[in-house]
Amino acid sequence: MKALLVVDVQNDFLPGGALAVPDGDAVVPVINRLMPAYDLVVATQDWHPAEHRSFASRHVGQSPGDVIDLAGVQQILWPDHCIQHSGGASFAAGLDVAEFDHVIRKGEDEFIDSYSGFYDNDHRRATGLEDYLRERDVDEVVVCGLAADYCVKFTALDALRLGFRTTVLSDATRAVNLKDGDFEAALDEIRAAGGTVTTS
Ligand code: VGL
Numbered sequence: 001m002k003a004l005l006v007v008d009v010q011n012d013f014l015p016g017g018a019l020a021v022p023d024g025d026a027v028v029p030v031i032n033r034l035m036p037a038y039d040l041v042v043a044t045q046d047w048h049p050a051e052h053r054s055f056a057s058r059h060v061g062q063s064p065g066d067v068i069d070l071a072g073v074q075q076i077l078w079p080d081h082c083i084q085h086s087g088g089a090s091f092a093a094g095l096d097v098a099e100f101d102h103v104i105r106k107g108e109d110e111f112i113d114s115y116s117g118f119y120d121n122d123h124r125r126a127t128g129l130e131d132y133l134r135e136r137d138v139d140e141v142v143v144c145g146l147a148a149d150y151c152v153k154f155t156a157l158d159a160l161r162l163g164f165r166t167t168v169l170s171d172a173t174r175a176v177n178l179k180d181g182d183f184e185a186a187l188d189e190i191r192a193a194g195g196t197v198t199t200s
């Protein structure tokens, strides 16, 4: 059984959003076209409390892009984004959410970030995504959404680590690209870990 994982296609990651991914809105029609072809579609939703410690605004003298140690984990600081129940945390307006079979919310713990749809960044707490997939005999996942260099990458790497056959669709994702080349570097990491990168 194969599942499509639609990662964080939320307003704050679209152009004009708080943590805008360049060209992020381009993934919406691609994903809308893909979803009906999958028996199982699971979306993830970045869902932070307003005081989340990944927000630069929570740290005196720090700016977005700075890196700090957060409970023993290296943490890039971000603009405030995807605050629970805000419009920015909502799925993209044009996204066909009726195609979702299930939604996994992540990043709810104030003290630890969660890029991957499977685990918090310290791999201590699972989100329930793995159990959800295994209960449905999923052995293969196809990953798309935002952003390629963070949540898509870490979701794919955890899927590989958990033994799922894993494909990332490069035309159905876009990168933040804090540094030039982060998109290609993310795809290289996924390939090196045993994943497939292809287009839809
Ligand atoms: C993401 C940074 C912070 C993502 C989420 O969805 O890729 N990136 N929170």
Ligand code: ZN
Residues within 6 Å of the ligand: 046, 048, 054, 081, 082, 107
């Ligand atoms: Zn976040």
